[in-house]
Amino acid sequence: MGMAASQARWISLAARKTNVEYEGQQINQARTALSNQSSELWNRLYQMDVPVPPSTTDFTKTKYTFNIGDSTKTITDIQAADYYDPDDGITYNSYVTYTADVIEYKGIRNTNSKPQVQHVTEPSEGDPYYMVGTRKLKSMGSCDPESDDWATYIVALQQIATDWPDSTVAKEWNKINPDPTQDPSKDASAYAHIHMWKDGQNNMNFVVDGQEGCAVPQAVDTLEYSINNPDEPLHSYYSTNQFVKQTLSKYAVVEYDSSGRATTIQLEKSSAVYDLTTSTQTDDAAYNDAMNEYYYQKQIYEKRVQDINARTEQIQTEDRTLELRLKQLDTEQNALQTEMDAVHKVISKNIEGTFKTFES
Numbered sequence: 001m002g003m004a005a006s007q008a009r010w011i012s013l014a015a016r017k018t019n020v021e022y023e024g025q026q027i028n029q030a031r032t033a034l035s036n037q038s039s040e041l042w043n044r045l046y047q048m049d050v051p052v053p054p055s056t057t058d059f060t061k062t063k064y065t066f067n068i069g070d071s072t073k074t075i076t077d078i079q080a081a082d083y084y085d086p087d088d089g090i091t092y093n094s095y096v097t098y099t100a101d102v103i104e105y106k107g108i109r110n111t112n113s114k115p116q117v118q119h120v121t122e123p124s125e126g127d128p129y130y131m132v133g134t135r136k137l138k139s140m141g142s143c144d145p146e147s148d149d150w151a152t153y154i155v156a157l158q159q160i161a162t163d164w165p166d167s168t169v170a171k172e173w174n175k176i177n178p179d180p181t182q183d184p185s186k187d188a189s190a191y192a193h194i195h196m197w198k199d200g201q202n203n204m205n206f207v208v209d210g211q212e213g214c215a216v217p218q219a220v221d222t223l224e225y226s227i228n229n230p231d232e233p234l235h236s237y238y239s240t241n242q243f244v245k246q247t248l249s250k251y252a253v254v255e256y257d258s259s260g261r262a263t264t265i266q267l268e269k270s271s272a273v274y275d276l277t278t279s280t281q282t283d284d285a286a287y288n289d290a291m292n293e294y295y296y297q298k299q300i301y302e303k304r305v306q307d308i309n310a311r312t313e314q315i316q317t318e319d320r321t322l323e324l325r326l327k328q329l330d331t332e333q334n335a336l337q338t339e340m341d342a343v344h345k346v347i348s349k350n351i352e353g354t355f356k357t358f359e360s
Contacts, residue, residue: 006350010343017336024329027322034319041308041315048304051297054290060282064262066274073098075276076247078262083251085268092251092268101243107156107163108238110205115234117226130195130209130223132234137207137223141192153196156239157206168208168216169194169237175215195223205236 064075077097084091118131130137143150161170172193193214196206208214210222218225221235251268266273 006343006347010340010347013336013340013343017333017340020329020333020336024326024333027326027329031319031322031326034315034322038312038315041312045305045308048301051294051301053294054287056282056287059284059287059290060280062261063279063281064265064276065279066265066276068100068272068274071100071102073100075265078254081251085251088269090253090266090268092253094252094254095249096252096254096265096267097247097249099245099247102246103241104244105159105239106242106244107160108203108240108242109164109167110199110203110236110238112234112236114231115226116230117223117234119223119227132197132207132223132236135197135199137195137197139192139209140194140196143191153204156204157194159239160206160237164237167235167237168210168214168219168221169206171215172208199238203238203240205238207234207236 064078066073066075075096075098079095081092081095083095112132116131116133119128120131121128123129127139127142129139140153143153157169157173160167161173164170176191193209193211194206195209196204198204208216208219208222210216210218210224214222216222220232223234226232226234253266254262255264257263261278262276264273265276
């Protein structure tokens with residue numbers, strides 16, 4: 001091989017080797033970038049909070065109850081306190097909120113979805129009357145004001161007027177008897193527009209006929225309106241005793257056992273000490289909501305983990321491809337180096353042969 005050809009070959013091999021080394025550097029930089037991405041993904045994975053299912057104990061609370069006579073009181077809250085009452089000389093250590101069912105006389109609205117109201121104008125005997133279904137109604141105007149039941153009717157109507165002031169019964173009552181203290185026997189005929197009947201629960205229901213002369217003729221909750229509109233519901237009213245939940249708060253002396261559970265209670269302004277009954281109560285609705293939230297967060301967590309794993313697998317695939325290419329470049333570089341060494345030997349021999357020609 002001539003000198004010029006050998007030098008050209010060596011320069012070509014050197015250029016190729018430089019390109020191989022440059023490509024190898026680029027691959028190493030790309031693998032470093034992939035390694036950084038993989039490290040970032042793992043850091044994100046480690047920083048994610050793993051969802052934890054809720055515990056029933058977090059939604060279970062201790063409920064205390066105590067009895068005063070036949071009434072059961074349920075404690076809803078106990079706050080620490082330090083209150084001294086100079087009247088009874090007692091220092092109360094707690095402020096207690098409790099609920100109790102109290103009986104109250106209330107006016108109730110009764111809805112008859114299919115009242116089937118009739119007005120019998122020509123009865124075989126007696127005066128005309130109304131019927132609701134199979135029940136015959138009686139006008140208060142036909143009742144004896146001196147009877148024992150009359151006072152019961154008056155009390156019931158007064159309670160209905162108090163609790164349902166916008167009802168036709170209340171308006172009729174307030175028109176004919178605006179002063180509940182007056183003697184109703186003075187004008188019993190004024191009650192002719194109010195009719196009544198006993199329902200299946202033995203409650204005396206009151207309703208207004210809606211005829212001319214009443215306080216609210218043809219109102220939507222009158223007998224005449226139901227006759228003209230048989231598909232519309234009829235509202236009647238009655239009064240009865242009902243249990244009403246009442247909430248009270250008082251200072252109290254609460255004693256506890258060694259486990260921290262309250263055992264007795266003494267309310268302010270009372271010398272009686274009541275035993276506390278303990279039970280546990282779980283808020284199932286709140287627990288189910290928390291469990292649903294856990295399932296939702298778990299799905300989000302698993303989706304993020306899957307995304308990270310998928311991206312990590314992709315990075316590993318790209319890295320293996322680059323690693324394979326780097327091995328190929330290494331093999332190519334070794335071959336180039338071997339060939340360059342061979343060309344270098346040829347050039348060295350050419351140089352040596354050329355200079356020896358001119359030696360003396």
